[in-house]
Amino acid sequence: MNLRATVTVTLKRSVLDPQGAAVRSGLLSMGYDKVRDVRVGKHLVLELDGCASPEEGSRMVDEMCRRLLANPVIEEYRFEIAEAPSRGGHEC
Amino acid sequence: MKFGIVVFPGSNCDADAYYAVRDGLGVPVEYIWHGTRDVGGFDCIVLPGGFAYGDYLRAGAIARFSPVMDAVLEFAERGGLVLGICNGFQVLLECGLLPGAMLRNDSLQFRCGYVNLKVENAATPFTNALERGRVIRLPIAHGEGNYYADSQTLGNLQAAGRVLFRYCDGEGNVTAEANPNGSLLNIAGICNSRGNVAGMMPHPERAYQRILGSADGLEIFRSVTSFLGGR
Numbered sequence: 001m002n003l004r005a006t007v008t009v010t011l012k013r014s015v016l017d018p019q020g021a022a023v024r025s026g027l028l029s030m031g032y033d034k035v036r037d038v039r040v041g042k043h044l045v046l047e048l049d050g051c052a053s054p055e056e057g058s059r060m061v062d063e064m065c066r067r068l069l070a071n072p073v074i075e076e077y078r079f080e081i082a083e084a085p086s087r088g089g090h091e092c
Numbered sequence: 093m094k095f096g097i098v099v100f101p102g103s104n105c106d107a108d109a110y111y112a113v114r115d116g117l118g119v120p121v122e123y124i125w126h127g128t129r130d131v132g133g134f135d136c137i138v139l140p141g142g143f144a145y146g147d148y149l150r151a152g153a154i155a156r157f158s159p160v161m162d163a164v165l166e167f168a169e170r171g172g173l174v175l176g177i178c179n180g181f182q183v184l185l186e187c188g189l190l191p192g193a194m195l196r197n198d199s200l201q202f203r204c205g206y207v208n209l210k211v212e213n214a215a216t217p218f219t220n221a222l223e224r225g226r227v228i229r230l231p232i233a234h235g236e237g238n239y240y241a242d243s244q245t246l247g248n249l250q251a252a253g254r255v256l257f258r259y260c261d262g263e264g265n266v267t268a269e270a271n272p273n274g275s276l277l278n279i280a281g282i283c284n285s286r287g288n289v290a291g292m293m294p295h296p297e298r299a300y301q302r303i304l305g306s307a308d309g310l311e312i313f314r315s316v317t318s319f320l321g322g323r
Contacts (some may be wrong), residue, residue: 073193
């Protein structure tokens, strides 16, 4: 089965996020005074082909996050996994 | 005695390191292509500065999976000397040879210029030509040099004398104003517990003779040769 994993990587709460702080100060200066905190992160979309099950895909993505996509010293990650939408189009 | 300079796609201080060793020290040196799995015959391996693999994802994150890095890990395991400079330091953090991680500079700006560094430990293979407490001048050039580690790791580093350099002012005072990137405890360079792997954000290879603005960097390389020579 073909799966699509959507991974979000952000800095841990305990780690200061200078980019997020800069974005927040920009928003505040634009008048959005209700913005208490901004965290900047990464959004990755992985297309997986030929997985035996969503569980297998999930295990793989978790491993990939731990080994490469996130740095556990400073970052945390979460992901969603779902059946990939059909690629569509006509075969000719 | 022979130095090896690893060349990743995107390394850009490899030639500087090569010339610092060859012309500054007068010691044999060769480039090591990132695709090789053999680092036999080398006594010290330098991971140079630059933007290995474009620094995509995180600085050093992809480079650590280069074929050569398996060989570098084995080399370090056997006690070989490994020096990571700037991007090379980031690679050493990513591959776990050194603890901690680099965050974006707290200024959010790429910082390029000379800094003062206080030598915190002069009893390592990389610092023995210096004296503890001495202030040296080296250039920095990085956007992600904001050293981070949890408080336990920082405590261990300090207790074991594994902090090699800290950013300071011209008189050797370690102050917030002298910190160019927000590094915890002003840390600019550290080593592993065994002392054979070191990483530093400043560039000693860009300061190996006075015409470059400082010759202090040569002492780092000279430390390595005196360590190897006396072994």
